[in-house]
Amino acid sequence: MQNLNNVAAERLQKVVPAAEAQIDGALIAVSSLMAEVVTARRDTAGVPAAKGHATIRRIAEAQLALVGVSGDILRVHGDLADIGRETSGLDLHECPAVAEAGPAKIALVS
Template sequence: MSKETSFAAARLERDVPAAEGRVDDALIAVSSLMTSVVTARRDTIGVPATSGHATIRRLAKAQMALVDVSGDILRVHGDLVQIGRETAGYDLHECPAIAGAVSEPLPAAA
């Protein structure tokens, strides 16, 4: 394997799990915001149930967008593993531990 390929592989081994984690962090943050918004609406006396509905719908849309992004990043991860096998001769049976434990093969997660 060339030095350039080795450097690229090292960057990808660092960057792919980091991207996966950041998307998860964003999903958690939006989910927490959703909880706060709905709780505030429920707990504020005199606020009708219809108040803030558009905001809640926007947050739900943002959550779904993040779920879609997460799926796309997981697919990219799988694609990169396959490219590594084909071009660099890697015999990858599993990704680095930092990527997190996945009990199913990646294509099943899609």
């Protein structure tokens, strides 16, 4: 049974950080979309400021939803680490980094 727990833990240690990175990628993509839509509206002659407002608001709501999803997955990550320590005796001081081929992480600014 212990062996199966270790196999599951190893798989989770790969897929959880990958999911976190993919959510970050989606947030970056939606943010880029927002910038492009607002820039296009501003730079298109004769387009009133109110035009496209509903679209911009939908993009902002999508961004907020992704921030919520990111927080939920981070909490899931913590929950799974706790479960690993409690059930498998795993010594998880620090979660592994995202796979080397994954996207770069954004540094936190204090």
